Amino acid sequence: xxxxxxxxxxxxxxxxRSRQAIVYGxxxxxxxxxxxxSVFRAQTPALLAQMGQLLTITILGGACFGMPTGxxxxxxxxIWRRYRLLPMPTGLLVGSILxxxxxxxxxxxxxxVVLAHSLYGTPFPAHPAQAIAGVVLVTASFLGMGLVIAxxxxxxxxxxxxxxxxxxxxIMIGGVGIPLAALPAWAQRFSGFMPGRYAVDLLxxxxxxxxxxxxxxxxxxxxxxxxAALCGARLFRWEPGRRLRAGSWxxxxxxLVSWLCVGTYASRSGHLDALGSGDSGYMDITEEQMAAISxxxxxxxxxxxxxxxxxxxxxxxxxxxxxxRGAIAEWRPGQVADPGQGARNxxxxxxxxxxxxxxxxGEIARMVFDDLxxxxxDRQLERILAWVILYPDQGRCVTTxxxxxxxxQFREDIVRDRAVLYAKKFLGRLRGSIxx
Numbered sequence: 335x336x337x338x339x340x341x342x343x344x345x346x347x348x349x350x351r352s353r354q355a356i357v358y359g360x361x362x363x364x365x366x367x368x369x370x371x372s373v374f375r376a377q378t379p380a381l382l383a384q385m386g387q388l389l390t391i392t393i394l395g396g397a398c399f400g401m402p403t404g405x406x407x408x409x410x411x412x413i414w415r416r417y418r419l420l421p422m423p424t425g426l427l428v429g430s431i432l433x434x435x436x437x438x439x440x441x442x443x444x445x446x447v448v449l450a451h452s453l454y455g456t457p458f459p460a461h462p463a464q465a466i467a468g469v470v471l472v473t474a475s476f477l478g479m480g481l482v483i484a485x486x487x488x489x490x491x492x493x494x495x496x497x498x499x500x501x502x503x504x505i506m507i508g509g510v511g512i513p514l515a516a517l518p519a520w521a522q523r524f525s526g527f528m529p530g531r532y533a534v535d536l537l538x539x540x541x542x543x544x545x546x547x548x549x550x551x552x553x554x555x556x557x558x559x560x561x562a563a564l565c566g567a568r569l570f571r572w573e574p575g576r577r578l579r580a581g582s583w584x585x586x587x588x589x590l591v592s593w594l595c596v597g598t599y600a601s602r603s604g605h606l607d608a609l610g611s612g613d614s615g616y617m618d619i620t621e622e623q624m625a626a627i628s629x630x631x632x633x634x635x636x637x638x639x640x641x642x643x644x645x646x647x648x649x650x651x652x653x654x655x656x657x658x659r660g661a662i663a664e665w666r667p668g669q670v671a672d673p674g675q676g677a678r679n680x681x682x683x684x685x686x687x688x689x690x691x692x693x694x695x696g697e698i699a700r701m702v703f704d705d706l707x708x709x710x711x712d713r714q715l716e717r718i719l720a721w722v723i724l725y726p727d728q729g730r731c732v733t734t735x736x737x738x739x740x741x742x743q744f745r746e747d748i749v750r751d752r753a754v755l756y757a758k759k760f761l762g763r764l765r766g767s768i769x770x
């Protein structure tokens with residue numbers, strides 16, 4: 335164990351001394367952070383919806399370039415051939431390098447989080463434990479791919495070429511560099527066959543508090559990472575100049591088959607729709623559909639169900655409610671990247687407060703309405719509300735809001751029904767069918 339610890343520290347020290355490792359490990363993530371910040375800094379809060387992508391890029395760069403470059407360079411210098419003479423299992427040495435790489439990637443991710451907060455005011459993760467666990471799992475999965483690259487590459491330039499073959503597709507059509515909502519439909523489906531999509535989903539859930547536990551994404555990454563790690567370990571070459579064995583292709587195909595199996599299962603089980611931007615279906619809502627919505631038999635604003643207060647005045651009439659308004663404005667599920675899902679989450683918040691019989695349920699619903707109008711504008715909000723009314727079972731549903739003291743967990747169907755009632759009340763006011 336003493337020798338293993340020494341090797342671990344030595345790996346970290348050599349990484350710090352390497353200019354190439356510093357560039358790939360720390361400078362490139364900062365460049366991506368600045369690039370994303372220049373595009374998305376106008377959002378409120380800035381970069382919150384893109385942190386899953388940025389962290390995935392950081393981890394992917396370390397796995398596809400940083401670690402395999404170091405392994406292949408050491409193999410070319412004959413270092414790994416000498417390692418085999420040591421009185422300890424060589425597998426532990428590989429594990430030591432992987433552990434060191436986890437520390438390096440984690441430090442780069444931490445640097446990115448701190449810089450995003452310092453430069454753009456991006457909040458820290460809503461669920462730190464979940465975010466840390468996500469970073470560890472994504473890193474472990476991607477390092478399996480790094481082992482495969484190191485096993486296949488004959489020299490350092492080959493590492494760059496093979497790494498780009500994985501890095502660029504994930505950046506361009508894998509939901510990592512370009513948001514899924516901006517990709518065409520075929521690319522959104524195709525991204526389900528690559529681990530980058532699941533990494534972004536898992537990390538974003540830990541960062542902005544998106545509803546759901548991300549278990550499928552975690553399972554997908556575990557399967558893909560385990561298959562790649564097994565392949566990389568079996569094909570690992572210890573001596574310079576040795577080529578891959580003739581029977582290596584079945585192992586490589588096995589690693590790729592894991593991607594195919596996960597993508598196929600995700601597509602058939604509907605998980606691709608749940609992870610993607612399907613909540614942007616509000617953009618297809620027509621004027622005829624909105625005009626056909628009926629407001630008959632809608633409960634009154636002062637009745638037991640779906641209470642809604644009168645428009646709130648200035649600070650005088652808001653006594654004691656300023657904290658609630660601030661909490662709603664900063665509530666993470668209401669700030670997700672997709673406006674449709676964000677609005678549905680806020681409507682569910684009003685529904686949870688109503689089912690909870692909170693003393694301020696009517697005021698909370700009014701503040702949700704005001705917040706939605708400010709965020710989306712009346713024209714877009716009309717389409718989103720109509721989409722919630724016409725498609726009540728789409729999107730995700732928030733069933734508890736502990737951030738506002740609403741800690742009881744309610745049945746999803748009840749919360750969705752209340753969200754539809756509030757959506758009708760809001761839409762009726764926007765279209766002049768209901769007087770405020």
